[in-house]
Structure formats: structure tokens, C-alpha cells
Amino acid sequence: MLKIRELTKTYGGNIQALKRISLDVSPGVFGLLGPNGAGKTTLMKILATLLEPDAGTVEINGFDLISRKDKARRLLGYLPQDFGLYPTLTAEQMLNYFAKLKGVTDKEERRALIDALFERVNLSGARKQRLEGFSGGMRQRLGIAQALIGQPQLIIVDEPTAGLDPEERNRFHNLLAETAGEDAVVLLSTHIVSDVSSLCSQMAVIRGGSILASTTPEQAVDQLKDSVWEATVPRERVAALKARYQVISSQMLSGQARLRVIAKGLRPSEEFTPAKPVLEDYYFDLVNQRERAN
Amino acid sequence: MRNPLQTPFAAIFQNEVRLNSRRVAPYFMALLCAGNALLWWGWGPAVGRGLAINSDFVIAGVLPIYSFLTLPLFTAVFMADPVSRDFRDGIDPLIFSKPISRGEYLLGKFFGNFFVLACCQSAFVLMWFALQAVHKQGVTTQQFKVIPYIKHFLVLVVISHFLLAAFYFAVGALTRNAKIVYGLGVAFYPIYITYQVALLSSLPRYWKLALDPGVMNRGNVHDRERTIEWMNQVVVVYEPDLIINRVVVILLAAIFLTIVYLRFRITERPVKVEAFSVLNLTEGAGGFYYDPPSTEPSLVERFEHHSHEKVLLPGVTRATAGIRAHLHQLFAALTVEFRLLRAERSFVAVMPLAIFLSIFEVAFYNIPPDVSYSAAYATNTAKLMLLFLLGIAVFYTGEAIHRDREVRMEPVLWATPAANNVLLLSKFLATLVLTCALIFVVGIVAVAIQVLRHHTPIDLHAYFRVYGLILLPSTIFVTAVVVLANIVLRNKHVAYVFSIGTAVGLFYLYSTGYNHWLYNPLLYQLWNYLDLTGAGSNHSIILIHRIYCLAASVACLALAHILFQRKSTRRVMMDGHLTDRGWSILLAVVSITTVVGTGWIISSMHAVALP
Numbered sequence: 001m002l003k004i005r006e007l008t009k010t011y012g013g014n015i016q017a018l019k020r021i022s023l024d025v026s027p028g029v030f031g032l033l034g035p036n037g038a039g040k041t042t043l044m045k046i047l048a049t050l051l052e053p054d055a056g057t058v059e060i061n062g063f064d065l066i067s068r069k070d071k072a073r074r075l076l077g078y079l080p081q082d083f084g085l086y087p088t089l090t091a092e093q094m095l096n097y098f099a100k101l102k103g104v105t106d107k108e109e110r111r112a113l114i115d116a117l118f119e120r121v122n123l124s125g126a127r128k129q130r131l132e133g134f135s136g137g138m139r140q141r142l143g144i145a146q147a148l149i150g151q152p153q154l155i156i157v158d159e160p161t162a163g164l165d166p167e168e169r170n171r172f173h174n175l176l177a178e179t180a181g182e183d184a185v186v187l188l189s190t191h192i193v194s195d196v197s198s199l200c201s202q203m204a205v206i207r208g209g210s211i212l213a214s215t216t217p218e219q220a221v222d223q224l225k226d227s228v229w230e231a232t233v234p235r236e237r238v239a240a241l242k243a244r245y246q247v248i249s250s251q252m253l254s255g256q257a258r259l260r261v262i263a264k265g266l267r268p269s270e271e272f273t274p275a276k277p278v279l280e281d282y283y284f285d286l287v288n289q290r291e292r293a294n
Numbered sequence: 295m296r297n298p299l300q301t302p303f304a305a306i307f308q309n310e311v312r313l314n315s316r317r318v319a320p321y322f323m324a325l326l327c328a329g330n331a332l333l334w335w336g337w338g339p340a341v342g343r344g345l346a347i348n349s350d351f352v353i354a355g356v357l358p359i360y361s362f363l364t365l366p367l368f369t370a371v372f373m374a375d376p377v378s379r380d381f382r383d384g385i386d387p388l389i390f391s392k393p394i395s396r397g398e399y400l401l402g403k404f405f406g407n408f409f410v411l412a413c414c415q416s417a418f419v420l421m422w423f424a425l426q427a428v429h430k431q432g433v434t435t436q437q438f439k440v441i442p443y444i445k446h447f448l449v450l451v452v453i454s455h456f457l458l459a460a461f462y463f464a465v466g467a468l469t470r471n472a473k474i475v476y477g478l479g480v481a482f483y484p485i486y487i488t489y490q491v492a493l494l495s496s497l498p499r500y501w502k503l504a505l506d507p508g509v510m511n512r513g514n515v516h517d518r519e520r521t522i523e524w525m526n527q528v529v530v531v532y533e534p535d536l537i538i539n540r541v542v543v544i545l546l547a548a549i550f551l552t553i554v555y556l557r558f559r560i561t562e563r564p565v566k567v568e569a570f571s572v573l574n575l576t577e578g579a580g581g582f583y584y585d586p587p588s589t590e591p592s593l594v595e596r597f598e599h600h601s602h603e604k605v606l607l608p609g610v611t612r613a614t615a616g617i618r619a620h621l622h623q624l625f626a627a628l629t630v631e632f633r634l635l636r637a638e639r640s641f642v643a644v645m646p647l648a649i650f651l652s653i654f655e656v657a658f659y660n661i662p663p664d665v666s667y668s669a670a671y672a673t674n675t676a677k678l679m680l681l682f683l684l685g686i687a688v689f690y691t692g693e694a695i696h697r698d699r700e701v702r703m704e705p706v707l708w709a710t711p712a713a714n715n716v717l718l719l720s721k722f723l724a725t726l727v728l729t730c731a732l733i734f735v736v737g738i739v740a741v742a743i744q745v746l747r748h749h750t751p752i753d754l755h756a757y758f759r760v761y762g763l764i765l766l767p768s769t770i771f772v773t774a775v776v777v778l779a780n781i782v783l784r785n786k787h788v789a790y791v792f793s794i795g796t797a798v799g800l801f802y803l804y805s806t807g808y809n810h811w812l813y814n815p816l817l818y819q820l821w822n823y824l825d826l827t828g829a830g831s832n833h834s835i836i837l838i839h840r841i842y843c844l845a846a847s848v849a850c851l852a853l854a855h856i857l858f859q860r861k862s863t864r865r866v867m868m869d870g871h872l873t874d875r876g877w878s879i880l881l882a883v884v885s886i887t888t889v890v891g892t893g894w895i896i897s898s899m900h901a902v903a904l905p
Contacts, residue, residue, distance in 0.1 A: 048709045052861065070711065070862040070874075074614055078709035084702030088637035089630070100626030101710040103614035112608045120605040132382065146706065150612050156709075 001026055002047075002154060002185045007056030009042050009209075017042040019209040020056070029176060029186040031200030031217075033193060033283060039209040040189040041081055044158040047187065048078040060154050060185070074103070077152035079143045081159040081189075087132035091123060091142055094131060095149070102150040117145040121175060137168030144175050155179060155186045161195055173199055197279040205286055212286050217279055224277035224285065227264040231272040232256050241268065248284050302394040303402045310376060310406025318689045319640040320410055321790055323368045324417040329681055330360060331421035336430055336805070346436040346526045348426050353419075353442050354530040357450040358509045360418055362486075363651075367643040369455050370479025372411045373462035374472035375639075376403040377558075381470055390560045400467065400554055408459050412452050419443045430805070436526065449532065453540050454508055458482075460547035464554045476642045503535040507543050614711040623712050627720030628727070634697065635690055635724050645732065648682035652736045657743050668753035669823045671740045672760040679736055680816060683729050683765060687772040688793040690728060692786040694721035695777065708860050713874055715855055722777050722851065729769045733761050759826045767840045767847075768816040774847035774854075781854040811835065811896050815843050835899045838892050845888035852882035 002025040009018040017039045034040050045051035047058060049069040058065040065072040085094055095114050104110045118124045121141040126134070134142065140160055147155055157176065161169045176199055179186055188200060196203050197217050204214040213220070228248070233241065238250060238257045245261040245268050252258075260275060261268055262285050298304060314320050339345075340352050377400070380386045389399065423443050426435055466475045486508065494502045494511065502511040532540075613619035635641070652675050655661065661670045698704045698717075707717065737757050744752055780789045803809070804818050814820055817839065824830035855878040866876035 045705075048705065050705055050708055050860075067863065068868075070713065073709060073711040074612070076709055076711075078706065080705040082702060083706050086630070086634055086701060086703065088634060093630070093633075097626055097630050098706075098710065101623055101707070101712040101716075103612035103619055103623070103711060104610045105613050105619060105622050106611060109608065109610045113610050116605050116607050120607065143706070148607065150610065151607075 001059075001061060002030075002187070003057075003059040004043075004047075005057045005059075007043070007046065007058065008054045009039075009046065009051070010054055017209050018046075018053070018056075021206075021209070021211055023204060023211060023214060025185050025187065025202065027183050027185050028201040029179075029188055029199050031196030031203035032187060032189045032206055033191070033196050033203055034189075034206035035191055035287075038191075038206045040191075040206055041158055042209075043206070044081075044156050044187070044189050047154070048076060048080070048156050049073055074150075075153040077147035077149070077155040077184075079140075079147045079155075079157045079160055081162070083143060085131040085134070085139060085142065088130060090128050090130055091118075091134070092127040094142065095145060098146040099149050104150060113149065117148060120148075120178070121145045122171070135168075137164050137171070140164060140168070140172055141175065144172070144179075148179065151184075153184055155184050156189075157186065158189045159191070160188070161190065161192060193280045193283050205283060207287060207290060212290055220282040221277050221279060224262065224264075224281050226274065227262050228260065228275045228277040228281050229263055229268055229272040230258070230260050230275040231269070232258050233271060244268070246285065246288055248281055301398070302392070303398040306394075306399060306402025307406040307409070310403060311410055314372075314407065314410040317640075318638075318693055319368070319371055319643075320414050322640060322644065322685060322689050323414040325685060325794060326681075327360075327415060327417035328421040330363075331418040331425070334360070335422060335425045336433065340434070342432040344434050344522045344526075346434045348422070348436050348439050348442075349526045349528075350442045350446075350530045351525040351528050353422070354446045354450065357419075357446050358454075361415075361451045361454055362508050362510055365415060365451070365455060366458055366482040366486075367479045367647055368414070369411060369458045370462050370475050370482075371640060371643045372407050373404075373459045374466045374475035374479075376407050376463070377467040378470040378472060386560065396558060396560075397555055400551070400558060403467075404460070404463050404551065407463070408456065411455065411459060415451055415455065416447060419447045434526075442530075446530070449536075449540060450509055453543055457507055457543045457547045457550075460550040464550040467554050468557055472639070479643065480646060500533075500535045503533065504539050504542075506539065507546075509536065509539065620713065620716065623716045624719060624723075627712065627716050628723050631694055631720045631724035632727055635694065635728055638690070638693065640689075644682075644686070645735075648679070648686070648732055649736055649739060652679040652682065653739050653743060654678065656740055663749070665823050665827075666751075666753050666756060667744055667749035668741075668751075668756035669760075671744055671749070672737075672757045673823050675736050675740050676760045676765050679733065679765065680768070680818070682732065683769050684772055684797060684816075686729055686732065687725055687769060688776050688790065688797075691721065691725045691773055691776040692780055692789050692793075694724055695780040696786045714858050714860055714862060715874060715878075717860070718777065718781075718851070718855055718858060722773055725773050726770060729773070730766070733765055733769075737761060756823070760823065763826050763836065763840060764817060764821060767843045771815045771843045771847045771850075774850040778850040778854040778857075781857050781859075784859070811839055812842075812893055815846065835896060838895050838899070842889060842892035842896060845885045845892060849882055849885035849889060852878045852885060856882065 002023070004021060004023040004025075007018050007021040008016075010016045021039075021043065032040055032043070042051065046053050047065065049065065049072055053066065056066075060072065060075055063072065063075070089097070092114065095117060096110065099110045099113060104113060115124075118127050121144060123138060123141055123145070126138060131139070131142075144157070144160070147157070160176075161172055164172060173195070176186060176188065188195065190196060200217060202214075202216055203220065205212040232253065233256065235252070235255060235257050238247075238259065241247065241259060241261065245263050248260045248262060250257050250259050260281075261272070262281060263272075267274075334356055335347055338347075338356070340347050345352060375382075380389060423440070426438055429435070462475050462478065465478060466472060469475075490506070490510070494506055497505070499511070503509070613622075655674050655678065656671050661667070661674055663670045698707055741752055741754075741757070744750065776789065776793055779792050780786060783789045783792060800813065801818070804814060809819060811817075811820060817836065821832060821836060822830060825832040825836055827833075856875060863873050863875060865873055866879060867873065872880065
């Protein structure tokens with residue numbers, strides 16, 4: 001169980017990256033969803049012991065992560081948003097190095113673990129290859145492999161699928177789903193809503209350094225039951241509809257506009273038909289509500 | 295009219311200069327060239343003979359030798375991979391998708407790198423030029439001169455290396471394999487010397503001059519047939535043979551560049567394609583297309599689907615606390631750091647060069663044996679090696695300390711349960727192992743030369759004594775100081791400037807007579823072999839000085855650990871035990887106390903010795 005209480009971080013005296021954030025995260029994949037600049041990476045860096053918060057506490061299984069960084073690192077697996085690897089080493093040398101740094105001293109155990117990790121991330125064929133020749137997807141898979149070394153209790157994965165092609169993204173989702181079944185807290189930070197909807201059992205939306213909501217994807221979608229509508233309307237009516245309703249998406253199709261709107265409790269007009277809500281609807285609804293409130 | 299500074303050629307040229315400004319090799323080379331100039335100026339063949347150091351004859355006589363001695367290897371390092379680097383880093387599609395011609399690309403690459411190379415080479419003449427203002431006993435200086443430096447440097451150094459650079463560039467661009475070029479760089483000496491001995495030595499002088507691309511067969515400063523007055527007054531005029539030689543050299547370089555232009559292809563080499571096709575990494579993803587989120591399988595579906603093929607990770611025992619686990623981590627980090635150091639491109643040039651120049655005098659000159667041949671060999675090689683040990687400590691430690699940040703490994707490494715001292719000490723020890731390896735190899739080569747020249751018997755104790763008492767503690771000290779400087783300054787270029795500036799300032803002080811033991815950690819000019827055996831007058835002070843030096847090294851490392859950017863805890867004690875930070879503070883206090891104590895003893899002994 002990960003407990004975050006009143007976590008605050010300010011950069012340079014005036015940029016408040018985190019505003020008294022509190023979260024409870026139980027084992028499984030937890031999605032932290034937010035736009036760029038929301039404070040996700042700051043939170044991830046604090047949890048990875050790389051950044052000192054101004055105030056607040058973080059506990060993992062009752063253990064204080066802020067004041068005992070050296071011990072907290074034994075429980076951590078971290079895949080940063082932007083990371084590199086020593087280009088002149090092979091994948092096997094790299095993983096072997098991380099395993100040793102994580103305290104896997106027994107040679108036989110280390111070899112078995114590395115074999116299994118390569119198998120799991122589907123890089124067995126590339127284990128002897130130098131890292132300079134790795135593609136973005138291969139690097140991400142090696143990144144998650146190093147994060148999994150040593151049965152970590154908290155796995156932090158920061159924007160792992162940004163920049164990956166659909167094929168690699170799918171493969172990476174599979175890897176995270178497998179990890180979710182191993183009693184660890186997997187904290188997935190992303191700005192891609194579909195990553196959360198397809199992977200996470202719990203989620204929170206962060207924006208401007210504050211948590212806007214903490215829920216499960218199912219509950220989030222349930223909140224919009226009977227509130228999402230779709231219709232194809234003439235292009236000239238779009239502006240008027242946008243003024244009256246919250247338009248989630250609009251697509252142009254042969255001179256007409258295909259609109260998806262949120263209207264809670266009433267049908268916008270005759271041509272609108274009910275649509276099945278998805279997590280994107282919830283996310284945009286939440287963010288728009290906050291913008292209107294501001 | 296198109297602005298020449300806005301052309302693709304100019305863009306590539308500028309980019310190459312910018313890229314080189316962020317590499318270690320140019321700074322190392324410039325430093326080496328400047329150091330070389332200092333040695334030729336203060337301790338070269340013109341000194342003590344009344345031969346003016348800035349006379350036309352000396353400048354024109356020394357530059358070809360300077361050009362021959364160290365520069366071909368650096369030319370190979372600079373010109374080996376400007377093109378292959380783009381392919382290696384995957385930037386080639388970005389460049390070749392722009393409206394840029396093959397000629398602009400290749401010429402921009404070539405001249406950008408050659409410009410940096412020539413700038414580094416010019417450190418020699420710039421140093422000589424500046425030294426005209428410095429007075430030293432035995433060094434004769436005529437009135438201030440400018441033109442001979444520029445003229446002879448361009449004609450005798452730059453043009454020679456223009457040919458070499460074009461050749462190396464052509465090989466590097468066409469093979470896209472830097473190692474072949476490095477091999478050719480190392481092979482330069484045997485090939486060139488064989489060419490001189492087997493072909494040119496039997497030819498008349500004008501043919502020797504015309505056919506020698508390195509212009510080594512001109513008059514030299516050891517010429518005993520000429521009077522000193524004549525040499526000081528003569529104005530060197532280039533003979534037609536030399537002019538023809540230079541024109542031919544430029545034409546040959548142009549031919550190499552034309553060959554590259556004609557043969558260069560922007561497509562990937564077939565062998566690369568094969569290498570990548572071996573990896574079948576698309577397994578399990580065939581036919582997958584991105585679907586909207588609503589149709590993607592849920593977590594449960596995904597997990598159930600994959601559970602039958604999921605690879606279970608075996609349980610492992612982990613040890614991250616205790617000395618044994620600590621040493622295990624340190625050894626792992628040291629192995630990787632050393633492997634990364636060995637992969638540095640400049641390593642290929644620097645190490646052979648350091649070995650060659652360190653044994654240069656014992657191999658080619660007669661070293662008078664004061665005590666024994668072994669003592670003379672060990673002393674001579676130790677003195678010549680010192681500059682390289684300093685350079686290696688400064689540059690490679692800087693590289694090691696900042697490498698993790700530069701390759702963006704820092705967040706991953708810093709999140710592991712490795713202690714700060716593991717991360718720091720591994721970098722310190724890797725450089726130290728490297729310098730020890732250099733000392734060891736030079737020692738072996740020196741012993742081999744002793745045997746070959748029949749300067750026996752071999753006394754290994756002499757080598758252990760000199761290298762162990764003088765070189766090793768000095769290297770430990772310099773490396774520790776550089777670690778601290780890099781941690782405090784947090785920028786390797788600033789740390790380079792600080793280190794080099796301090797070293798130059800100290801050597802200047804030593805050469806002008808301000809050579810006190812307390813600020814001479816390398817014992818430069820303060821020891822001779824007899825002192826180390828106990829027969830000399832400075833035996834005790836040297837031993838205490840070594841403790842002083844090592845204690846200062848420990849203090850630097852402890853301070854570096856305390857100031858290291860990665861924080862684990864601010865506390866000194868935790869759970870009734872000292873934390874890593876607590877140990878560092880304790881170690882810093884003890885070592886600084888030792889430095890103060892031994893420093894005081896050295897001062898007292900020095901004061902007693904002075905009258």
C-alpha cells in the first residue's frame with residue numbers, strides 16, 4: 001500500500017508543481033493521468049527518491065520513503081520518462097549490472113533471473129547486441145526489465161508508451177499487465193487516456209499540481225451513464241451546439257460534422273442518439289469542468 | 295545573393311565545430327600540443343646554445359618534427375567517424391531528407407573537423423608565440439615575431455595533415471568503420487619510417503624533399519655544420535622542391551576527397567541490414583492494428599490471455615547492506631566504468647602515444663646510469679609519464695563523473711539501492727586502474743628495452759620504488775582532486791579549465807623557483823632516485839609528503855561524497871549507527887587533521903633543510 005500525504009513541491013520559489021497531494025494506492029496498476037506539465041513527473045521523481053519534496057510524507061507498506069531513501073530504494077523499480085543506456089554495453093551486460101547494483105549477489109540466481117527477464121520482455125535474441133543499436137521499443141522493454149529486478153514493491157513507470165508505435169505499445173501494455181498480477185504497486189504516469197483504460201484498476205487525474213479525482217476507470221465511466229450523445233449535423237450548426245453543450249469531439253465527414261457531446265440528464269436534440277461513455281469522455285469532462293470553474 | 299554563412303555547407307561545418315567542442319579529444323590534444331611547445335621551448339635542442347628560440351630556422355626546423363611526433367594519431371581520431379557517426383546515431387535520414395547535396399555534406403564534414411584539428415594543432419605555435427614574452431635562463435629570444443609562426447605552421451604542419459586528414463576521412467566515410475581508421479593511424483609510424491628508410495634515404499636531397507609528405511628531410515636544429523649566428527639570421531625561403539611537394543600533397547588530398555564524393559552512398563550498408571534481420575522481435579504482434587480504446591481488451595482479458603505464456607521471474611536473495619554486499623556492488627560498478635573508459639574513442643590514440651613518448655628517451659637516447667640502469671630508466675620514464683598521468687586523470691575522470699548524466703542513465707542508476715560511495719568510488723577507481731595500467735605497461739616496455747639494449751642487470755625494485763612512491767600517490771591525489779572539482783563545479787568543461795589552469799599556474803611557479811613541498815603534491819623537481827633509497831637527504835620528508843598527499847586525497851573524496859548531488863539522508867546517525875554521510879564527515883575530519891599535521895612537519899623539516 002502506497003500512502004501519499006500533503007505532498008508539496010515548488011520550483012524556483014514560484015512554480016508550484018505539486019499542491020498538497022494526497023493519494024492511497026493499493027497493489028495493482030494505478031494510472032496517473034494528466035496533460036503535459038500537470039506535475040506527474042515531479043511526483044514520480046519524488047517517489048523514485050530523486051527529488052526532495054518541500055513538505056508531505058510518502059509511505060510504502062508503512063515505510064517512510066522520504067527520510068529513508070537508502071532503504072526505500074531497495075523496494076523500488078523505476079522506469080523514467082526519459083532515460084538512456086550505456087551505448088557500448090550489451091543488453092546482457094546492462095541487466096547484469098543493474099542486478100548487481102540491486103544486490104543480487106548469487107551468480108546462478110542472477111543468471112536465471114536475467115534469462116527469465118529477457119524471455120519476458122521478448123529480448124532473448126538481442127541480449128548480446130550492443131544497446132546503441134536498440135530501437136525505442138526495445139529500450140523501453142529493457143527499461144521495464146531492469147525495473148522488475150529484485151521483486152520491487154513499488155514500480156514507477158513514467159510515460160512509458162510516449163513515442164512508441166502501436167505494436168510496441170501493445171507489447172508494453174502486455175508487460176505491465178503481467179506485472180500487475182505480482183502484488184506490487186505499479187504506478188503508471190501517462191497523458192494517454194487509453195493506456196489507463198486498458199491497463200489500470202485504479203486511477204487519478206492530475207492537473208496543475210492538484211489531484212482532480214481519484215477513482216477506478218469503471219466508476220469514472222459509470223458517472224457518465226446516459227450523458228454522452230452522438231449525432232451528425234450540418235457544419236453550420238456546430239458553433240451553436242458548441243456554445244450550449246460540452247463537445248468532446250467533432251469530425252468532419254463530407255460536409256457534415258460528427259459530434260460527440262456530454263449533456264447530463266437531457267438529449268440535446270432529436271438527431272442525437274445515446275453513446276456508450278468511455279474514459280476519454282470522463283477525462284475531458286473533468287478537465288473542462290475545472291477550467292470552467294477557474 | 296546567397297549569404298555564404300547560411301548555406302548547407304556552412305551549417306554542417308558549424309555543427310561539426312560545435313560537436314567537437316563537446317568532446318574531450320580536442321581539449322586533450324590542444325593541451326598536449328601546448329605542453330609539447332613548453333618542453334621544446336624550455337628544454338629543447340635550442341636551449342643553452344645561443345640559438346634563438348623564435349628564429350626562422352628553429353621554427354621551421356621544429357615544426358615538421360612536432361607534426362610527425364604526435365599529430366597523425368589525433369588526425370585519425372578526428373577524421374575517423376564524422377560521417378559514420380551520423381549513421382550510427384540514426385541522424386542520416388534527417389540530414390539526407392533535406393535539400394543538401396552530397397558535396398556540401400561531405401565537404402562540410404571534412405572541413406569542419408579539419409578546422410578543429412588545425413585549431414588544436416595551432417596550440418603549439420600559439421604557446422611558442424606567447425613564450426616570446428617569457429624569459430628563462432638558457433633560452434635566447436630575438437625580437438618579437440608573428441609571421442614566421444603562421445607561415446611555417448600553415449606550410450609545414452597544416453598542409454601535411456591536410457593529406458592525412460583527407461585519406462583518413464575517405465577511409466572512414468567509405469567503410470563507415472572508425473576502427474579501420476584508428477588502425478591506419480597506429481600504422482602510420484611503421485609505414486612512414488619504412489618509406490623513409492627503404493626508399494627516400496637512398497635518393498638525392500631534392501628528391502627526398504619532393505617525395506616526403508611530412509617534410510622531415512629539411513635542415514634541422516641539430517645541424518652542426520652551420521654556425522649559430524648563421525642559423526639565427528637566416529630567413530627560411532621555401533625551395534621550388536618544397537613548393538612542388540606542397541602542391542602535390544594538396545592535389546593528393548583533393549583526389550581522396552573526389553574519391554569519397556564519387557563513391558559515397560547515403561543508403562545503409564547491406565551488412566547492417568543483415569545484422570538487424572537476425573533479430574525477430576515482432577513475435578506475437580503480427581496483424582495488430584491500433585484500435586480505439588473501447589475495443590481494446592481489458593486488463594483482466596489481457597492478463598488471462600497472457601497468463602498461459604507468462605514467464606515467471608525466479609525469486610532471488612538480495613543483499614544491499616553490509617561490507618560484503620557493498621564491495622560486490624563496487625566491483626560491479628568498477629567493472630562497468632572501466633569497460634566504458636576503454637570504449638572511449640580517444641583511448642585508442644592516447645594510450646599508445648603515452649607509452650611511446652614515455653619510453654622515447656630510454657629507447658632512443660643513452661641514459662647515463664647514476665645508480666643503476668634500472669634506476670635511470672625508472673626515473674626517466676616516470677618523469678616523462680607524469681604529464682600523461684595528469685591528462686588522463688583530468689579528462690577521463692571528468693568523462694566518468696558526467697557520463698551518467700550525459701547518456702541519461704542518472705535517474706535509473708540513482709533509483710537503485712547502490713550507495714553514493716559506490717557510484718563515486720567506481721569512477722575514481724576506474725581512472726586509477728587506467729593510470730596504473732599505463733604505469734605497468736610503460737614499466738614492462740622499459741624493462742624490455744633495458745634487456746634489448748643490454749643495460750642489465752634488471753632491478754625491479756627500482757621500478758617499484760619510483761613508480762610506487764612518486765607516480766602512484768601523485769595519480770591518486772590528482773584523480774581525487776578532479777573528482778571533487780567535478781562534483782563541486784558540476785560542469786566538466788569548467789572542471790577542465792579549473793584543473794588545467796591550476797596545473798599550468800603551479801608548473802609556472804615551480805619553474806620560477808617557488809617550489810615548496812606543501813604545494814607540490816607531485817614532487818615535481820623535488821626528488822632524485824637516491825632520496826627514495828634512503829641514501830639521499832630528502833628520504834624522510836618524501837615519505838611524510840606521501841602521507842600528506844594521500845590524506846589530502848582521502849579528504850577530497852570524503853568531501854566529494856558529502857557534496858554529491860544524489861541525497862540519501864541528511865542525518866549523520868541513524869538507528870544508532872553512522873550513516874554514509876556520517877562516515878564521510880568523520881573521514882574528512884580525520885584526513886584534514888592528518889593533512890594539517892603532516893603539512894606542519896613538512897614545513898618544519900623544510901625550514902631545517904633550507905640553511
